[in-house]
Amino acid sequence: MVSQRLQPTRQAYFRSHLMAFLSLIDVSAPMLLGLIAAHLLLPRASITLAYSNWLLAAWVAWGAIRGRHAGLRSYRYYESIVIPACALAISLLVLSLVGASSALRFLLAVTLGWGGVMLVTRYLMRRLAPAMVVGVLPGQLGDLPTDPAVRYVVLSSPQQVALQELDELLIDPYQALSPEWAHLLMHAHAAGVPTCTVASLQEELSGRVSVEYLHGARLGEVPFLSSxxxxxxxxxxxxxxxxxxxxxxxxxxxxxxxxxxxxxxxxxxxxxxxxxxxxxxxxxxxxxxxxxxxxxxxxxxxxxxxxxxxxxxxxxxxxxxxxxxxxxxxxxxxxxxxxxxxxxxxxxxxxxxxxxxxxxxxxxxxxxxxxxxxxxxxxxxxxxxxxxxxxxxxxxxxxxxxxxxxxxxxxxxxxxxxxx
Known part of the structure; x- marks a missing residue:
């Protein structure tokens, strides 16, 4: 959907608060679930070691794996499996190195519990989240990917843009910008508002490379094949x-x-x-x-x-x-x-x-x-x-x-x- 004006600031705040709340649940769930499971499943003497090891592993896995999220709909369900599973692997490795092997039931319980919490919260948040707002610079209204999770806003002039109301800015890297629009992009980077192209947005929404790369000359400009x-x-x-x-x-x-x-x-x-x-x-x-x-x-x-x-x-x-x-x-x-x-x-x-x-x-x-x-x-x-x-x-x-x-x-x- 393409709009000529931004949504009220209240909706932008609602989205940012939901994202912050989701991150808070992600981080606090292993702590609370770990406390409950530790007192139910562990001997008193091993609670401190097993619980602190689990909490550290959970936060390390969450920080290392959680991707960049421009909007609530970009929180992937697979994270609710991959992140707890990696936390479990880290915990088991550490406990095996220190010779503590009596915490397996505890670790399985908190891993499954954390994964379930993450899955449910992502489902609810995606249902509650307003559409991701993408600001479109003048001349960019070409073949925009259509998706109910995205609402496009036409930006008529840099002075009318409130960056806190945007999730992303859509630009064409091959089009020259006026000094005013270039100044806006500098502010966007400073404010943490990511920029995207039609091709990168299409990739984010569909999980596949767009026709622009398959039938254009831009493939060689992408850094393929990591170390x-x-x-x-x-x-x-x-x-x-x-x-x-x-x-x-x-x-x-x-x-x-x-x-x-x-x-x-x-x-x-x-x-x-x-x-x-x-x-x-x-x-x-x-x-x-x-x-x-x-x-x-x-x-x-x-x-x-x-x-x-x-x-x-x-x-x-x-x-x-x-x-x-x-x-x-x-x-x-x-x-x-x-x-x-x-x-x-x-x-x-x-x-x-x-x-x-x-x-x-x-x-x-x-x-x-x-x-x-x-x-x-x-x-x-x-x-x-x-x-x-x-x-x-x-x-x-x-x-x-x-x-x-x-x-x-x-x-x-x-x-x-x-x-x-």
């Missing part, structure tokens, strides 16, 4: 090795079920395109008939008739991907990344879709942002959409982005629901 990429391969291998006691028995059960249902071969090998266009043999449990690609490469669809009865179940819970942890150990794949495509598809899309090779800047993954958000791509149009999510992932690649994808993937595995 995290350098250690990601080590993390992948370490996590895989630590998970082997769980992965191997589970893979054995799946292999037996596939053998009983559709016979040999149990595994399916296929040439896929990896990082920098290198070819590798990807392995997975066979979920289709043995003659499924006799006529050549074809898109997989949610209701694909080539999929076996057991294969449909394995795909629903992503159990067919288990053998790909071998590809992770060999260095061809990562746990998180764009899904690897067949060579024929890659050669076709490299010609049809601008910047399609960008998705091969990183190792392909067992699961990824495009997979958990969108799922299957069945044609060129949906492949373009999938590419937007893949480029978004590469642009914002970080440890916490990977953690978020892991939790979304676990949600699909445990419930059978979600994008696949």
């Amino acid at each position: 995290y990429v350098q250690v990601k391969v080590l993390i992948d291998r370490l996590v895989t090795v630590l998970a082997l006691p769980v992965l191997l028995p589970l893979a054995g059960v799946v292999a037996l079920v596939v053998l009983i249902d559709s016979g040999a071969p149990i595994l399916f090998f296929q040439e896929r395109v990896g990082r920098d266009g290198r070819l590798f043999r990807m392995v997975k449990f066979r979920t289709m008939r043995t003659d499924s690609e006799r006529s050549g490469a074809a898109f997989a669809t949610p209701d694909d008739v080539r999929v076996t009865r057991v294969g449909r179940f394995l795909r629903k819970f992503r159990l067919d991907e288990l053998p790909q942890f071998w590809n992770v150990l060999s260095g061809d794949m990562s746990i998180i990344g764009p899904r690897p495509e067949q060579r024929a598809f890659v050669e076709h899309f490299n010609q049809e879709i601008r910047l399609y090779p960008v998705r091969h800047w990183v190792r392909p993954g067992i699961t990824g942002w495009a997979q958990v958000v969108q799922g299957y791509a069945a044609d060129t149009s949906t492949t373009v959409d999938k590419l937007r999510y893949d480029v978004f992932y590469i642009k914002y690649l970080s440890f916490w982005m990977d953690v978020r994808i892991v939790f979304k993937t676990l949600q699909t595995i445990l419930t059978g629901f979600g994008a696949r």
